[in-house]
Amino acid sequence: MSKPIKQIHLAAHFPGVNNTTVWSDPAAGSHIEFDSFRRFAQTAERGKFDFLFLAEGLRLREHHGKIHDLDVVGRPDTFTILAALAAVTERLGLAGTINSTFNEPYDVARQFATLDHLSAGRAAWNVVTSWDAFTGENFRRGGYLAKEDRYDRARSFLHTTWELFDSWADDDLVADAARGTFVRRAEVGEFAHQDRHFDIAGQFNVPRSPQGRPVIFQAGDSDEGRDFAASSADAIFTRHSTLEAGQKFYADVKGRLARFGRSRDDLRILPAATFVLGDSDEEAQELAREVRLAQVSPATAITFLEQVWNTDLSDHDPDGPLPEIDPVETEQLVSEGRAAARIEDRRATAQAWRERAQAEGLSTRELIIEVTGRQSFVGSAKTVAAQLNELVQADASDGFILVPHITPDGLTPFVDRVVPLLQERGVFRADYTGITLRDHLGLPPLGERGRTEAAS
């Protein structure tokens, strides 16, 4: 029997505060006005996408102790903008990144339960964890969490919210005016949770929401992060968007599910992917080169260089060769507040870069363009549709979270030109067939009480 044809899942990542987003393009609009979010979401919904995805950062990034000013800076509050977007969309899933380190379970559970009610079952939570004291400076508890404890707290936080979501049964809310019964029992919402991170008890005050709880996303790539996803997530947001790396990651994570009593269909694997479309493959390649030049300005090239060398290279010529000095190994980092700045072995990275630059005759800026974030899909709509489908059918992923480089209309060409081709091939929905985000993702029903007992 041949392998059944998989249906592709597509999501739209609102352009973020990093150099993928080309703010210098004349078509680039506001990153903060609601109209940009409305247009972006409505385009994704027109394309029958599974969901919209928002990232989050809780401290403005710094470079040399100053606010990094070369990329887009500033974004709205995740929960608030998603609640507003629920008003201007009908089916699109609404996924938000929310930190488990600088929040508390009762509040976050209420906000997600509320979002799920207000969107009629479209909420999703990308659970992230941070431990840096730098971000902690904006919060009551400061940098209290040790790096090695972050997944332990995240897991405990997540499972505690599940206990809160499950504290109301589906039929607890009665609202029978004639009988005078608003709730079935006075003990609704009762919970008690005690572990090394949380010691809480009482009554949760939001009735069970349409999905029971939000769809859970996880984005960690370490062994621990993968286990966290395999045990607890409904979908995983990854960086592995190529065939080989994707297949390896896919097999690894799907292979972990059985250990947690879960089936291979319980978790969707969705890499982030960028794209550049052209009328022909050649035109797309040309456009992609222009986009990369815009994404890596001379000043941005120096910033990337300084993140690896961890020292001031502001006098370095971006059009000249890489620096001859070796990277500086200190605790104090040149860049703070961004994941990309956490480089494990600076000397090895610098050496690899030097070798490549020499072999290919690349200047500093050209090298940075090559080693940082090339576009995932470049080509005509036909080429991109074929590549994308091939990756999904080859189990390199279950679909993609597309990251356009222009706000807010960068998604439009994909929706207008690639989506119809995928629909023609019968690998992407022609229209929504379900109501909730769980429906769109083809996830099995949660059941009355979820799986708190099984997972905690």
Added chain:
Amino acid sequence: MSGPFLGVALTAGGWHPQAWREDGARAQDFFTAGYWVDLVAEAERGVLDFVTFEDEFTLQSPYAGAPARRVDHVTGRLDAVLTAARVAPTARGIGLLPTATVAHTEPFQLSKAIATLDFVSGGRAGVRLRAGANATEARHFGRREFPDSPVGTADWRRAVAAAFTEVSDYAEVIRRLWDSWEDDAEIRDVATGRFVDRDKLHYIDFHSEHFSVRGPSITPRPPQGQPLVTVLAHQQDGFELIARSADLGLVTPRNPAQLGQIRAAIRAASPERTLPDPPIVVADVVVFLDGSEAAARARKERLDLLEGAEFGSDATVFTGSPTDLADLIEDWHAAGADGIRLRPATIPDDLTRIVEEVVPVLQQRGVRPSRYDGSSLRERFELTAAINRYAPA
């Protein structure tokens, strides 16, 4: 317009604990977006200045001292900030004031949430800060302890004073964060490759017993610059908090004479105030409306009978006709209330009567507008444009 400001306090079903059982109350819809969208649309039909959304981190209890929970009361509520945000894109002119709790939340998070609500509503956002310093809510978070001291004791008074100091600090932090971006910080200067002028982003470096916040906000300065900060106060500590920190103070006088005393107390505490405008004082009234005073009282008694107790409130309880209520609103306005917040005893009945029968009387008297004029909420309340504390003069 020199007439009174007018708003309604929305809560699922209305303010009487048995209101949800009335015909048309839509109790099955309390946790849906449509319910709240419809209530706000109804309030906008009356061209009201603002609506408030109640919230707390605990199940509702209509009685102080929390006796055994009853299954015949509305139980559970949605997050108020998100409810306001869900409504905002559908609203055309009304101010949105959700309630937020201070003791267990992060000022950094709330500041950007309200800034975002201001963006989404086109400059019509505010927030009502409540302390939330009680034992029940504290157990839901497990980070702090707030002993439930008997009301009126020295311990209780100390606890209230400490809680209100924290509210004041919290208000200061969210305000500084709103100002932490100058309005023209985003420059998109292609020539230098700079998206922002970092000299126009500011650390706020606030330190207090309960939080230290470095800043700047991750969200740019909202359209109003400073969305409205509101506090509900019942006694001296609260009046001082209004004087110190609030753009708008909600108060609960029993009569016009008490209103005068409250205003005096706020004025006496105002030397500490650094905001440019004096606080707007808005008096709360719970309303049972009907064709006559007798009919309104009969409605209330019928609901009280279902409840098995006489309805009581921290605010004045009004029973009467729409014309009687219009008179009260004007009388209280004359006695020193800048505005009135009506708490409908039942929704939709009392809300509909406010919109269809009370507002038209006030419009005929020339003290309420007949349409929205596109103003921001600060402009509606005739507040001066918010100056950014970090911008060069």
